[in-house]
Amino acid sequence: MPTPKPTSLSIRSYQVGFGDSFLLTFHYPKVAGKPKAVHILVDCGSTAMPAAATHSLDDIAQQIATDCGGKLDAVIATHRHADHINGFGTNAAGDNSGDILAKLKPALVVQPWTEDPALAPDAIKPTGKLKALAAHTRGLQAMHACAALAADEAARLGSALPERTRKQLAFLGETNLANLSAVKNLMTMGKKNEYLSYGAKTGLTKLLPGVKIHVLGPPTPADYSEIEKQRSKDKDEFWHLLGATAQNPQTARAPFDKKFAAKTRPAHARWFAQRVTAAHIQQRLEIVRALDDALNNTSLILLFEVGGKKFLFPGDAQIENWNYALKDAPEAAANCKLLAATDFYKVGHHGSLNATPKTLWKLFAKKGAPTKKTTLTTVVSTMSGKHGSTSANTEVPRATLVAELEKNSVFFTTQRIKKPPLFEKRDFPL
Amino acid sequence: MMRSLPKPRTQKLTIIAQDPSAKDGAGRIVRARVEIPAESLQPGPWGYRVQVVDFDAATDTLWKPLEYKKRNGIVEDPFATASDAELLADPRFHQQNVYAIIMRVLGRFEFALGRRVSWSFGGHQLKVAPHATADANAYYSKEDEGLFFGYFVDPATNGLVFSCLSHDVVAHETTHALVDGLRSRYTDPSSPDQAAFHEGISDVVALLSIFSLREVMAGLLSGWKGTGKVSAKKLSPASLRQSALFALAEQMGSAMSQARGQALRNSVRIVQNPALISSAEYQEPHRRGELLVAAMLNALIEIWSERVTGLFLSAGELDLSRVVEEGQRAADILLTMSIRALDYCPPVHLGFGDYLSALVTADREIRPDDSTYHFRARLLASFAAYGIKPSSPGDAEEPGIWTAASGAFSHERSHFEPMQRDADEVFRFIWENRKELDLTEGVYTEVQSVRPCIRAGGDGFSLRETVVEYVQILRLMPPELTDAGYTRPDAELLPDDREVFIHGGGTLIFDEWGQLKYHVHNRLNSYDKQSARIAYLAESGYYLARRPKSEAVRVTRQGLFSQMHLNRGLNRSRKLTDTWAGAKAPPQPVPAHVCGVHSFFTTEEENDDANA
Structure with missing residues (x-):
C-alpha cells in the first residue's frame, strides 16, 4: 500500500497578544469513510494580551481543544521563554490553560535538546559529549537565576528607576524565568518526549506520513566544537558564574559583616551612589538582554516539507542559531537550497529586528508581490508597544521588517484579530 | 623657636x-x-x-x-x-x-x-x-x-x-x-587598533607596575625559597614567559574559567606570527590589545634574559637580588617610555604603528644613548614579529622615529610665554600657520590641550617641552562623501540619513625655545585612511545603530541670560513660588544612564549637538 499523503494543511494563528501559538492540521484522505487529520500545536504562551482583549490563555486553550477535536497528536515547544510556553502552566484546581491542553493527550512532545531533564547536572555522568551538554544545561539553569535576580531588582528598586528601564528589566526578567508548572507539564503531558538538535530524526515523521521534517536548529556545543575552541571565554561558564552569585543569597546579599555598614548616607556620597546604582542596573540589563538572546537561540528550527511545499517554524531563533545551518554545518549548501524554496515562514521572535536574519530573508526565492500566486506567506504573532522602543529602532514588530514583509510576501499579523474567533485560519492545498 | x-x-x-x-x-x-x-x-x-x-x-x-x-x-x-x-x-x-x-x-x-x-x-x-x-x-x-x-x-x-x-x-x-x-578621543569609534590600544596599554602598565615591588619579584622568581639564588633555567626567555610575573589577574581568571592557575590574560605566550594581526580572532579589542602587550613585554623578556647572563654565582645559579635589579631597571625604562610615548601620539585615530613610532621617538628624545639595552631596536623587532610596523620610516640611525617638523612657521603674531599654556594663543599660531601645517580649511578646528612639561633627562638636565593637541571635525551626510574625496560604503550599511563625523588632528611638540619640533598627525585629507575607517565602522554596524539625522532644528531650553532678557522684554516676572511647582508631584525618575564602559559607540552620539 502506498504511503498516504496529506491533501492540505491548515494553519491556525491564535490571538495571544505578545506570544506564539499555532495549530497545524494536516488533512489526509478519508480512511474507511472517515476524515483523518493530524493536529500539531506549536507553542502556547503570552506575556501580554491586547488592551481591548477580554479573553485569556484559558480561552485560547479551550479554542485549541475545540479546533483539534479534543485530541492533539503532538506538541512542539520551541524554547523555554514564557511567551512560548506559559500556556502550558497548570494550577492546583486543574483548570488552567495547561490543564486543558494536557487533556488533549498528545502522543509526542518535542522540545530542543537543552530542555532534556536527563541533562540535569546531577543526573548524568560527566563524560565526553554529555559533559559539554551538561555544562550548557547548567548554564541555562544559572541563567534563570540571573533572570530571577533581574525581576527581583526591578521590584526592589521600583520607583527609583526610570519607568522604561524598570519595565524593560521586569519584562526581560519575567520572560526568562523558568515557568515550573509549564516545564513539568511539558515533561509529563505526552506519551513520549523528544529533545532535538540540528539534524536529529524525529517521531513527528511517524505521526505525519508523507511529510519530511528537517530539524535545522539548535546546534549542540558538540556540533560547534571548532567554534567553541576559538572563543576566548566559555559563554556557558559566564552564566554559571553569575548564577552562582545570584543563587547564593548569603554571600551575594552581604559581602561583609553588618558592623561595617554605614548608618547614614552623607551628602557627598549621594551623587556617586546614585551613579553606581544606575551603572549596576545598566549592567543587569545588559546581562539579562544577552541572556534573552541566548535563550532565543535554543529555539527549535523546524522545516516541514510536504507535497512540494515547505513550511518554516523557527521559534525565536536569531542569527547565532541560524549560522550553523546556513554556514557552518557540513550540509549548509543543501540547507540553503531547501530554505530558498520556503512557501510559509512563521516570522521569528514576533518580528523583532534581529530574528529574521537578512541572510535568511535574502535566501527566500519566492518573495514577490502579494498578488502573485507563487509568493510565500509570512505570519507574525505579535503585539505592538510591549517590547523595544521606536526612537531606538528596536520596536517589536520592527517597522522596517514589517514593511518588507508587506511588500514582498502574503503577510498576516495576529494584531488584525480583533474579535472572535480568536484565530486566523489559512489553508494550503498540497 | x-x-x-x-x-x-x-x-x-x-x-x-x-x-x-x-x-x-x-x-x-x-x-x-x-x-x-x-x-x-x-x-x-x-x-x-x-x-x-x-x-x-x-x-x-x-x-x-x-x-x-x-x-x-x-x-x-x-x-x-x-x-x-x-x-x-x-x-x-x-x-x-x-x-x-x-x-x-x-x-x-x-x-x-x-x-x-x-x-x-x-x-x-x-x-x-x-x-x-x-x-x-x-x-x-x-x-x-x-x-x-x-x-x-x-x-x-x-x-x-x-x-x-x-x-x-x-x-x-x-x-x-x-x-x-x-587622549580623550581614543574612546571614539575609529579602528580595531584604537579600541585595542586602551586595553593593551592598560595591561602593559598593570604588568610593569609589579616589577617595582622588589620582594614580590624576588619571591615569584625564586618560588619563595629565600635562598637568595635563582636557577638560570628560570631566566631563559621561554621560562620567563611561563612565569606568574607576566600573567594578568590570576584569581579572577581562575574563578571565571573554573580552571586553577588560569590567568585572565597571558599575552606574552602568544606565538610570534605577523599574520595574527589581520586574523579574525584578533579584531576583538581585548584580543587585539594582547598583541601590543606581547610585543612590548617580549622585548623586555629578551633584554632581561640577556642582561643576567653575566651574573652567574656558581654552576647554573645566579644572584637573586642582582637578577631582580636588572629586571626592575629594564622594566622601569620601558614603563617610562610607554607612558611618555602617549605625548608623541596623534590625538585621533591611533594605530599600533603610530604608537611604535611614538615609543622610539619619545625614548630617543630623553635617552639618546641606548647602547646598554638596545631597547629601541628590540622593540622594533618585537613589534615586527607580531606584524606591526612603525608609521614613520625614521632614518638610518634611528629607524621608526617621527620625522622632524619642517616648514617656515610664522611666530610673528603669537607670544612665546602664553604659547606654553594658553589654548587660545596656540590656536592663533595654528590659525596663522594653517597652510604651513597642511590643515583642512573650512572645518571646525579646536585646540584640545596645551601641556607644558619638564622631564628628567639622563644627563642630569631637564627636557622642557610643550605638548599641544588639536582636532579638526568634518560632519557630512553620506551623499556628500564622494564629492569631498572619501569613499562611500554601501547604502545598506550607511543609509543616506546617518551623519558621518570625520575626525582629523595632530599633536604639536614645541621645544624649550618655542620652536615646533614634531607634528604628529592623522589628517582629514588622508582620504584613503579616513575612507578605510568609515568602511570599518559601516561594516561593524556602527551607522545602523545611530539615529537618523533629523532635519528639524532642535529647540532646547534657553540659557540663563537669554531667559533673563526674554523675561524682561516680555515683562514676565512670575515666580515659581506662585506656581504649583513645589506641590507634591510624582517622584522624578533618575535620568536614564548610558555606561561609558568600553562602549566605544556611544561617545559620539552623546556629542551630537556639539563639535567637541
Whole structure:
C-alpha cells in the first residue's frame, strides 16, 4: 500500500497578544469513510494580551481543544521563554490553560535538546559529549537565576528607576524565568518526549506520513566544537558564574559583616551612589538582554516539507542559531537550497529586528508581490508597544521588517484579530 | 623657636601585591608596602586626586569609610600587621588597597610625563566604588567620573572574589582613566587598533607596575625559597614567559574559567606570527590589545634574559637580588617610555604603528644613548614579529622615529610665554600657520590641550617641552562623501540619513625655545585612511545603530541670560513660588544612564549637538 499523503494543511494563528501559538492540521484522505487529520500545536504562551482583549490563555486553550477535536497528536515547544510556553502552566484546581491542553493527550512532545531533564547536572555522568551538554544545561539553569535576580531588582528598586528601564528589566526578567508548572507539564503531558538538535530524526515523521521534517536548529556545543575552541571565554561558564552569585543569597546579599555598614548616607556620597546604582542596573540589563538572546537561540528550527511545499517554524531563533545551518554545518549548501524554496515562514521572535536574519530573508526565492500566486506567506504573532522602543529602532514588530514583509510576501499579523474567533485560519492545498 | 623638620613627602601603605590567590612560602597572601605621596586624607580614603565611596548597589549598602590615625604628620597604616582573614573581611582594607594602587599608578604617570595628569571629566578627584556591584566585572566610566569594581562568587569554592583586590585589575582600570585624561578621543569609534590600544596599554602598565615591588619579584622568581639564588633555567626567555610575573589577574581568571592557575590574560605566550594581526580572532579589542602587550613585554623578556647572563654565582645559579635589579631597571625604562610615548601620539585615530613610532621617538628624545639595552631596536623587532610596523620610516640611525617638523612657521603674531599654556594663543599660531601645517580649511578646528612639561633627562638636565593637541571635525551626510574625496560604503550599511563625523588632528611638540619640533598627525585629507575607517565602522554596524539625522532644528531650553532678557522684554516676572511647582508631584525618575564602559559607540552620539 502506498504511503498516504496529506491533501492540505491548515494553519491556525491564535490571538495571544505578545506570544506564539499555532495549530497545524494536516488533512489526509478519508480512511474507511472517515476524515483523518493530524493536529500539531506549536507553542502556547503570552506575556501580554491586547488592551481591548477580554479573553485569556484559558480561552485560547479551550479554542485549541475545540479546533483539534479534543485530541492533539503532538506538541512542539520551541524554547523555554514564557511567551512560548506559559500556556502550558497548570494550577492546583486543574483548570488552567495547561490543564486543558494536557487533556488533549498528545502522543509526542518535542522540545530542543537543552530542555532534556536527563541533562540535569546531577543526573548524568560527566563524560565526553554529555559533559559539554551538561555544562550548557547548567548554564541555562544559572541563567534563570540571573533572570530571577533581574525581576527581583526591578521590584526592589521600583520607583527609583526610570519607568522604561524598570519595565524593560521586569519584562526581560519575567520572560526568562523558568515557568515550573509549564516545564513539568511539558515533561509529563505526552506519551513520549523528544529533545532535538540540528539534524536529529524525529517521531513527528511517524505521526505525519508523507511529510519530511528537517530539524535545522539548535546546534549542540558538540556540533560547534571548532567554534567553541576559538572563543576566548566559555559563554556557558559566564552564566554559571553569575548564577552562582545570584543563587547564593548569603554571600551575594552581604559581602561583609553588618558592623561595617554605614548608618547614614552623607551628602557627598549621594551623587556617586546614585551613579553606581544606575551603572549596576545598566549592567543587569545588559546581562539579562544577552541572556534573552541566548535563550532565543535554543529555539527549535523546524522545516516541514510536504507535497512540494515547505513550511518554516523557527521559534525565536536569531542569527547565532541560524549560522550553523546556513554556514557552518557540513550540509549548509543543501540547507540553503531547501530554505530558498520556503512557501510559509512563521516570522521569528514576533518580528523583532534581529530574528529574521537578512541572510535568511535574502535566501527566500519566492518573495514577490502579494498578488502573485507563487509568493510565500509570512505570519507574525505579535503585539505592538510591549517590547523595544521606536526612537531606538528596536520596536517589536520592527517597522522596517514589517514593511518588507508587506511588500514582498502574503503577510498576516495576529494584531488584525480583533474579535472572535480568536484565530486566523489559512489553508494550503498540497 | 627652632624650625621643625619639613613634613614627610611620602607615606607607606599595605596593599595585596597580586591578588588573594598569590601566597608566599608561609602560605600567606603576598603583600607589599608601597610608597605613595603623603597627603592630608579625609575619611574614604579621600585625597586630592582619589575619592573612595564604598557604595554597594547590589546590596544597597554604603560601607563605612576608612579613617586614618595620624602620627608625625603622616597616616598610620592600620593593616601593617593584619591577618589574611582581616584583609579579606574588612571593606576598609579594600578601600585602602584601591586608593594606594591608584595613587601609585597616577604617581608613575606624573613622574614619566613631568607634569600633573588630569582626569578627562574635569574634576580633580576620581571616584572609586570598590564594591559597586555583584558582577564579574570592573570598569572605568568617564560619565560617572569613576572606577567601578565588582565582586562575585567563585562557584568552585563558594568564596567571594573581589576584583578590587587584584592589583592588575585596579592598575588596568586606573590606566584607562589616565589615558582617557591624556587622549580623550581614543574612546571614539575609529579602528580595531584604537579600541585595542586602551586595553593593551592598560595591561602593559598593570604588568610593569609589579616589577617595582622588589620582594614580590624576588619571591615569584625564586618560588619563595629565600635562598637568595635563582636557577638560570628560570631566566631563559621561554621560562620567563611561563612565569606568574607576566600573567594578568590570576584569581579572577581562575574563578571565571573554573580552571586553577588560569590567568585572565597571558599575552606574552602568544606565538610570534605577523599574520595574527589581520586574523579574525584578533579584531576583538581585548584580543587585539594582547598583541601590543606581547610585543612590548617580549622585548623586555629578551633584554632581561640577556642582561643576567653575566651574573652567574656558581654552576647554573645566579644572584637573586642582582637578577631582580636588572629586571626592575629594564622594566622601569620601558614603563617610562610607554607612558611618555602617549605625548608623541596623534590625538585621533591611533594605530599600533603610530604608537611604535611614538615609543622610539619619545625614548630617543630623553635617552639618546641606548647602547646598554638596545631597547629601541628590540622593540622594533618585537613589534615586527607580531606584524606591526612603525608609521614613520625614521632614518638610518634611528629607524621608526617621527620625522622632524619642517616648514617656515610664522611666530610673528603669537607670544612665546602664553604659547606654553594658553589654548587660545596656540590656536592663533595654528590659525596663522594653517597652510604651513597642511590643515583642512573650512572645518571646525579646536585646540584640545596645551601641556607644558619638564622631564628628567639622563644627563642630569631637564627636557622642557610643550605638548599641544588639536582636532579638526568634518560632519557630512553620506551623499556628500564622494564629492569631498572619501569613499562611500554601501547604502545598506550607511543609509543616506546617518551623519558621518570625520575626525582629523595632530599633536604639536614645541621645544624649550618655542620652536615646533614634531607634528604628529592623522589628517582629514588622508582620504584613503579616513575612507578605510568609515568602511570599518559601516561594516561593524556602527551607522545602523545611530539615529537618523533629523532635519528639524532642535529647540532646547534657553540659557540663563537669554531667559533673563526674554523675561524682561516680555515683562514676565512670575515666580515659581506662585506656581504649583513645589506641590507634591510624582517622584522624578533618575535620568536614564548610558555606561561609558568600553562602549566605544556611544561617545559620539552623546556629542551630537556639539563639535567637541
